[in-house]
Amino acid sequence: MAPGPDPNSVGDGAKRDEATIKVPSKDPKKKDDKKEEDLSEEDLQLKQNLELYVERVQDPNPELQKAALESMRQEIRASTSSMTSVPKPLKFLRPHYGTLKEFHKNMAESDLKKLLADILSVLALTMSAEGQRESLGYRLTGSEGDIGSWGHEYVRNLAGEIAEEYTVRQGEEASIEDLMDLVQQIVAFHMKHNAETEAVDLLMDVEDLDLLLEHVDRTNFRRTCNYLTSAAKYLPGPDDMLVLDIAYMIYIKFEEYPNALQIALFLDNMQYVKQVFTSCTDLLRKKQFCYMISRHGITFELDPEMVENDVDREMLQDIVNNTKLSEGYLTLARDIEVMEAKTPEDIYKAHLLDGRASSGPSADSARQNLAATFVNAFVNAGFGQDKLMTVPSDSTSGSAGNWLFKNKEHGKTSAAASLGMILLWDVDAGLTHLDKYFHSNDNPIIAGALLGVGIVNCGIKNDCDPALALLGEYIDKEDSSVRIGAIMGLGIAYAGSQNDQIRSSLSPILNDAKAPLDVIAFAALSLGMIYVGSCNEEVAQSIIFALMDRSEAELGEALTRFLPLGLGLLYLGKQESVEATAEVSKTFNEKIRKYCDMTLLSCAYAGTGNVLKVQDLLAQCGEHLEKGDIHQGPAVLGLAMVAMSEELGLDMAIRSLERVLQYGEQNVRRAVPLALGLLCKSNPKVTVMDTLSRLSHDTDSEVAMSAIVSLGLIGAGTNNARIAGMLRNLSSYYYKDASLLFCVRIAQGLVHMGKGLLTLSPFHSERLLLSPTALAGIVTLLHACLDMKSIILGKYHYVLYFLVLAMQPRMMLTVDENLKPISVPVRVGQAVDVVGQAGRPKTITGFQTHSTPVLLAAGERAELATDKYIPLSPILEGFIILKENPDYREE
């Protein structure tokens, strides 16, 4: 007897009867009756044989028994190979299931009993009642042997029953050893027969994924890992990390390093990243890794252990430091022929509007000029030339230095900083252009220059740390605008770097009783950026103290929201790690308590798709508050942040937001467009576009403003003609309302960002990885947009530049082994989800063939259209190194 006979598997008579009655009702018993007569001769023969075997099995003579069993087994095995219908032997044996079961129960322990158990186990496949797991029960009492010989369907059924049995036994804390033996067999069988998904499912059910490592081989590891990574998105709690761990190990095992690196980055596990470098010996591949790390936007130092040669290491470090990003981007721009600078008027296209055009030859409007400054900055971002700021200044009367002065007071800050945007990523040229503004005697201009230095250095690391050297001096200046410029610049330049030197100079500001609120707010924000997702205790402490020190009146200020946000950024995507801090936040003044709570929650679970958190946040949005509480805004944004990571959750979130929009209070409604904007950044979905278009004419001007800005966000860097048209019409619709018009202009600038070469999406590598700094930048802007009037329309419009953190070229640039761009044909098409699909499905659909460099829109994927080269990374995004294919033959 098998150890520990299951009480369920050999159920009592009543139950069994029920089963026998129940099963025929599911199966074509009626047909059976009818067919009784019209069975073919062959079938009749078979039936009679089987009946004879059943008789004989009950014969006392063991010899006869054995022969009968053997023949029965023969019959069954011969027929289970195909499972399109219930096999005949099983069908004919069905009426005898009860008798055989009864007989088996009374049999003495022997080999024969085991044989019979085997047969009963197979019969139970169709006969066993739901939840009885008889098939498994007999299997465990049966003879050991190849279960695969009973057919695929049988194995699958068995796997299902094992999973059930496992949970039951877990509950009873019973031993599972016997099950694991079976699992071993089943997994091996599945892995051998192209059923990786089922093997993974079973192992996940029995919580023993490690087994997988023994069974994967070169032919199936890719499909296995694919399934693992995509399943991870839907797994709760620590399980997903476990699954990814396994995937990482498999990739490492088969030397599929780029994928391994991808997972290491997803797990944010630097140890793994390091392991990838140490396991790989090919320098060229390491270069590719560096490109991948640089796209992710994290700070990463290579050490001699990873790359031995000093010269090589320096070169690789340069790639990680993004020093060549500007070059690559300009290569793309030249190839697409968009180098020509554009003016804001080229973007507004006022000539396409008839009737009241929005600009006239009246006095300069500071608001409109400021808008033009931003539009100019966004549109010409990274191109190094424009028509307002970088024009040579020798013509004294010309527009040269004078555009700066067409901006008023704090507007000059944004104007000077826009140079940083125009020269984005090109540190050398950027510093050269910005230098002269440092010597200005106008504080806003100096502030702008400082911010500009930060922007130029965004995502670029340099040995000399020019940003720190330049900005560090200004942190403690008298004028608060200059201080903010320097602080914000540092935040942008060193986002994610966890630079201790900056912390030691910024932290004191937070707890300086004399520092003005805005300086403190920006310092908290910058620290949050620099330590994004680090859970750094000390920074958290500083911000918490700063929050506690604020007076009642200060807590009501719009800028105060940056303090909790800074705190939240520290825990971006870190899930449970936030709990201690969240606990502390409960002691805050009630004015900020809930706001802080929501911000922390939403940041910590950003990009996790955690359904429970989404429900929590939704509940918050549904409340109808009496007073002007402001915490619902971040709750709505949080909804989007948590749900944004994968497509299904994203669609669900969009639907929920529609509902929130209809039933929510006004302050909730104001945040909904922003949340929609976050969900579809640089991905203009038509439904979302329509919703936002509708909201852009809302009677509540703040709803309209957020909708307009969000239109810009969803179209960011796409040049989407439909959105551009909508915004143009809005510009004439709101021509009298300076504030709304300003928003329209900003949105127009965003849509044409980088002349259509950039994206704001923090997701990359086929939407798997989420760049923390990029997300931090966008979230900060959105939080600022929650109180549009006092921040963006007030004097802190430069928070718009936080978007630079998320700006990345949406390109695929192929380089040769010397990292020089080469042009190869590629197919670009809509990405197809191929996880768990049989065979070798096409990964893209509706493709067009281009030659690199090419632009990739949201949801698009590229593949090489030539065999001449082999890409060093399977994920064709950003910089891709190509190696000549040694097997390639010219036709």
Added chain:
Amino acid sequence: MGKKYENVFELLIETTVYKKKPGRNRHDPTQRFVNPAPSKRKEPLTYDISRRPSNSVEEEPKRNKNKLVSLPSLQAIKQEASQFKMLTVSVKWQKKVFEGIEIDVSLPPYVFKAQLYDLTGVPPERQKIMVKGGLLKDDADWSSIGVKDGQKLMMMGTADEIVKAPEKAIVFAEDLPEEEQATNLNKLPRLVAVLQYTSRHTLSVCSGYSAGLVNLGNTCYMNSTVQCLKSVPELKSALSNYSLAGRSNDVDQTSHMLTVATRELFGDLDRSVNAVSPTQFWMVLRKKFPQFSQLQNGMHMQQDAEECWTQLLYTLSQSLKAPTSSEDSDAVKALFGVNLRSRVHCQESGEESSETESVYSLKCHISHEVNHLHEGLKHGLKGELEKTSPALGRTAVYLKESLIDSLPRYLTVQFVRFFWKRETNQKAKILRKVDYPLELDIYDLCSEELRKKLEAPRQKLRDEEGKKLGLQTKSSSKDGDVKMTDAEAPSNESGESSTAAQQEGTVSKTPFTWMIVCASSSEKGTHMTGIYDLVSVLTHKGRSADSGHYVAWVKQESGKWIQYDDSYPSVQREEDITKLSGGGDWHMAYIIMYKARFVSM
């Protein structure tokens, strides 16, 4: 390989330079760099950086190796350098990298900055040198900064002019007092509207032509007629002389009123900037000619512009007749009247008679053979008519051939585009393209006597043109041998030889005294030449006579062509005027008016 050797060779030179004057150069760097006058710049720097070609920058590491391996002398120098605590660093500035700059650690960083001034031209006070996350202070101690040998430094700074605020502060709309802000806002759309208007129709005030006429409901035929007639200054002045007192008794009340209304309308058009509404004129016109009041579906019907034109001229001619009632003093007739002498000839009977008649316009008949105005006119002057022959005692076909006996100051030509289609009982339109010239010579349509009269003035005109041409060629080419063949050409069709560009200024435009201007009184000063210049075109656009749109195209005294499309005047190019010749759905000439070219004898 060649390159490598070159480098080695270069290094050798370098070392020799090094050796030659080590003392002066290396022990007292301040002397060199503290006060770097531009003239001094080249000489002391020869040994280190400035003479190194930029293309050798990439070779640097290799070169260093060479130094160590193959050139012991360099090694010695290196040792020497360490004795004096020399550090070699590279400095990145803008896109350039200056390699191998030496720092004397015993001297303050200001000296180093002076060194860099030599290289970059950026004054030390504007230099920002970044050393591992900090700026290099002028008085810092090298040892505390921790610069290592071979380290890369970065320098920021330019010699650019520092931005200064513009002297005149910019006034922002937001800073204006509230009322002005409001007006600014309100002004905006209006101004834009005006600008858009101007861009399309160029404001009449600025460009010196008169205003348009408002369409009162299918009155474009009237508007365009008025605009065309208004372009005749003589008619305008004749009208201005008209007064009640001068009114002859045989002019009826309505004609008088129409004349006055015309005068007023012309005056309004000259004074006004915006489009004029011709309500008064329209009412009087309808009173005088009730056929223009026809209604169709409650709307006034579209009318024939030619009818309006003729009727109006006829009325004016009646009322403007001088009281003396002598034929010659009929102003309208003097301006527009064409005397025709016709020979009526019956082929059957052989009888022949001649008659004279006076018409206000010539007809251009359009048939299959007619492609050009000239052909059409000829065609129009020939006709067959049936009349009772006294000789035969029955009706017979007579051939009528007309020739022009006297020329008008303004020659009006009507294209007979509309005809009554008998089979369908409809007015139909001929769309055939008939070209017309900007300059028309009707010499060959004139009678013998008239031709004789025209000979002398035409000769004179040719001479003048020839002279002008000759003068021009003389001024452009020195040889001056150019024959005035054109002027001597005896051809009758010489009109084409002169170009439109030359006509201005050469033809004397005598001050107008309309009383004496008739073809018959040409002896007194100015003479007709039989050559005419196009001054206005009245076009019709559309497929039938009862629909479509009439537009006037009028040449201004400035030589500019203006299209009067009801209330919208717009400037046109001259070459576009001749494109109104029909053959499509575009505007096509219906009535055109030429102005005679005079010559003073």
